[in-house]
Amino acid sequence: MIQKHHSLNELGWKECFKEQFEAEDGAKYLPARVTMTHKGHLVVSTGESELLLKIAGKGIGSLNEQPTVGDWLLMDRETMVPVKILDRTSLLQRMAPGQEVKLQPIAANIDTLFIVSSCNTEFNLNRIERYICLALEAAVNFVLVLTKEDLTEEARQYREQAEHLYESMPIVTINGKNPESVECLHKWFRPGETVALLGSSGVGKTTLLNTINGTEKEKTGAIRQGDDKGRHTTTTRSLHVMKSGALLIDVPGIRELQLHDCHAGIDRAFSEIVEAEEMCRFSDCSHEQEPGCGVLEALEKGSITRRRLDNYLKLKEEAEKNTEEIAERAKRNTGKKKKYVRKWKK
Ligand SMILES: Nc1nc2c(ncn2[C@@H]2O[C@H](COP(=O)(O)OP(=O)(O)O)[C@@H](O)[C@H]2O)c(=O)[nH]1
Ligand SMILES: [Mg+2]
Ligand SMILES: [Zn+2]
Incomplete structure (x- = not known):
């Protein structure tokens, strides 16, 4: 969450967004970053102020796409309604969980x-490989x-297993509660750069x-005794300005990360x-x-493993099926758009 005033640069404003903004009428529009999404609401920050927007069935202003946390929006200065999502430098998305066939953006403009x-x-x-495919598809760095x-006494063994997944992927083992232990992550926290935590x-x-x-x-969610699973605390996605x-x-x-249209990512993640x-x-x-x-033959020689082959085939099939279903649905749907209306201003 954004507590105090920030400059646009401090919110992650970059040259590529500035160029898009300057191509528009600056007297009419104002850029703002989506800093939170929560149950049909968005919070956006212009740096000067924060706005809560409700995603409503009807309303003034419309976007042809659902914005997500990390997105940069152009707001109409007069009505303070978003009119455009600026082109993203990256987008993480998955199949929305549940019955409905649709895509769900996870986060945008991630470095x-x-x-x-x-x-x-x-x-x-297998699960870590899903995330690797997603990151490769979106062309973002990943750690x-x-x-x-x-x-555990076995942190090193966990790490060694993961080392075979993707050669150039940095791996860190940490105690997330210990400030000294997490210091190794600081090199990825550069000013104006956006890092997303997914898992x-x-x-x-x-x-x-x-x-x-x-x-x-x-x-933070307390762990239930016995099953190592954290309790589901919230689905609020939020962007935080860090001290760095x-x-x-x-x-x-994220319970389930179903891949969509991810063939290039999958192929790169499983190049062998x-x-x-x-x-x-x-x-x-x-x-x-x-x-x-x-x-x-490769299996027999040991140049590939059965587990990775099976996961590769599974992910390929899943991505193909999801891509087909989304394409079919897009054909049937004729431009029903959600509207975004201003609710209140701080
Ligand atoms: N001992 C230990 N506990 C941790 C560590 N990281 C998280 N926890 C605990 O695990 C639980 C779930 O953490 P949380 O941050 O809510 O998980 P999230 O659902 O991924 O956000 C909390 O009780 C944390 O205190 C760690 O590195 N070491
Ligand atoms: Mg949490
Ligand atoms: Zn064959």
Whole structure:
């Protein structure tokens, strides 16, 4: 949350946004960053003031897309209604959970993604790979942050398992409650840069935010005894101005990260599998039993692993299915747009 006045630069305003803004009528519009999303509401900050916007069925002003935390909006100076989302430098999105086939933006204009996982039963290679695909697809830097190293003797083993996932991915193991331990993360907190924390509930995202910023006020969820799972505390996404001048986005409530339109990201995350596939002489091979199959050969040689192959195939299929369903739905839907109306101004 933004407590005091900030300059636009302090909110992460960059040259590419400035250029877009200058192409518009500056007398009419004002830029503002989405600093919070919560149950049908957005909070935006112009630096000078904060506004709460309600996403309503009807209202003045409209955007053709749903803004998300981290977005830069152009606000009409007179009505203080958003008229445009500035082109994003990056967008993390997933399939919305639930029955409805739709995309859900997670966070926008991110420079670095912290994939947060913990050194306990929550740790799951397949899940971490999902996040890697998402980050590669969105072309953002990413770091694997393994929390709760203080609660296990095996922090090093967790780390070693993760080292095989993506060669150039930095991995840090930390005690998120200890300020000295989280110091290793500071190199990613550059002024004006935006870092997002993503990971299952209970892994310690909010704890990390508080420790880094020396604050206590953001609510952390107590762990239920026995199952290592954090209680689901909130779905509020919020952007915080850190002491270092960086911006940190806490994204709680991710239970399931279903990928959409993520083929390039998946291929980059699993490049050794893609290579093995290219070695396969059959164009329509299921890589299951065909003699002479390049993928099976690679498995036998040990240049690829069964777990990664299975996860790759699963993610590919999922992304394909979701992309098709979204495309179909887009064809059926004829421009029903949500409206954004101003509710009050601080
Ligand atoms: N011992 C220890 N506890 C942690 C660590 N990180 C988080 N916790 C605890 O784990 C619980 C869930 O943390 P929280 O930050 O709410 O998780 P979030 O759901 O990812 O935001 C809280 O009780 C934290 O105190 C850590 O590195 N070490
Ligand atoms: Mg939290
Ligand atoms: Zn094959």
